[in-house]
Amino acid sequence: MADFIKLYEENPEPRFVKRVVEVLRKGGLVIYPTDTVYGLGCDITNSRALEKIARIKGVKLAKANWSFICADLSNLSDYVKQIDTPTFKILKRALPGPYTFILPGNNNLPKDFKKKKTVGIRVPDNGIAHSLVEGLGNPIVSTSIHDEDEVLEYTTDPELIFEKWQNLVDVVIDGGYGDNVASTVVDLSGPQPVIVREGKGDTDIFY
Template sequence: MAELVRIYPDNPDFRLLRKITKDMRDGALVIYPTDTVYGLGCDINNKSALEKVAQLRGVKLEKANFSFICEDLSNLSDYVSQIDSRTFKILKRNLPGPYTFILPGNNNLPTVFKKKKTVGIRVPDNSIATGLVHALGNPIISTSIRDEDEVIEYTTDPSLILEKWEKQVDYVIDGGYGGNIASTIIDLTGDEPILVREGLGSVDL
């Protein structure tokens, strides 16, 4: 059964974040707030946890388009091949923020993602999300929590999220009500930025 953990975004309790990330290293799945919708995440280096997330989303792990949640742009060189100054300026200007930027991947990607040529990078403007990454010491693989409701695409109430996911994840972090608009996805792998999905972030880069 999932544990509901209340963490205040204005002043996250780092002891709680360390407790959660200790379990994440051992394969725990966590639902946590971002600057857009609530996300389901796990340690990028735990293959069994990655497989569980893929199974919950009904996709094959090798083909899954999960985001890499990073603390800041310093993680980029770990997973992204060399990018030009124009691309870096776009990233620096808009992150942290409600964007997922698709970038060319490099050979340092975790083994299960070696065949992927691109990677989606997120640096949320949310201290709980970035605090988790900081406590873990490496990025989190993440996917948005969707709702089957035809009207409400994303559940915003942590207690309702717990009710739905308590048997499938290990932690639900209650960081207050979440948003119901996902991140804007921009592909930066070509000569010009390409809008993949319009979300919360402005498309005027």
């Protein structure tokens, strides 16, 4: 059964953060809050953990379109091709924030993502997500947790999330009620920004 750990966004308790980071390092799965919906994540470099998430989500790992949760823009050059100045200005303006940016991947992608031409990059404006990625020292791969209930697409109550996921993951973080609007997805891999999915966040800043 998963651990249920309470963390506060303003000052996440370092010893609890450390505990969650250890779980991620050992290939564990963690549900954690972002600045949009709760996410299911694991260490980007751990193949076994990635396979586990793919099984839970019912997708083939090679075909999965998951986001890389980064602490800030300094990680980008690890996974993304050289970014031009206009693109970098957009990223600077929007991040941290409720956006997922699709960018061209480079040759340094972890082995499970080698065949990907593009990757989704997220830098959430959330102290808990930020402290986990900082502690781990590399991005977390993340996917949203969906509900079967069509009306309520995303569960926002951490206790209900725990109830549902306790036997599938290793840690559920209670970071307070989540949002039920997903991130806005913006494709920056072409000459102009293209809004792929409108979610949380102002889209006017891209035009």
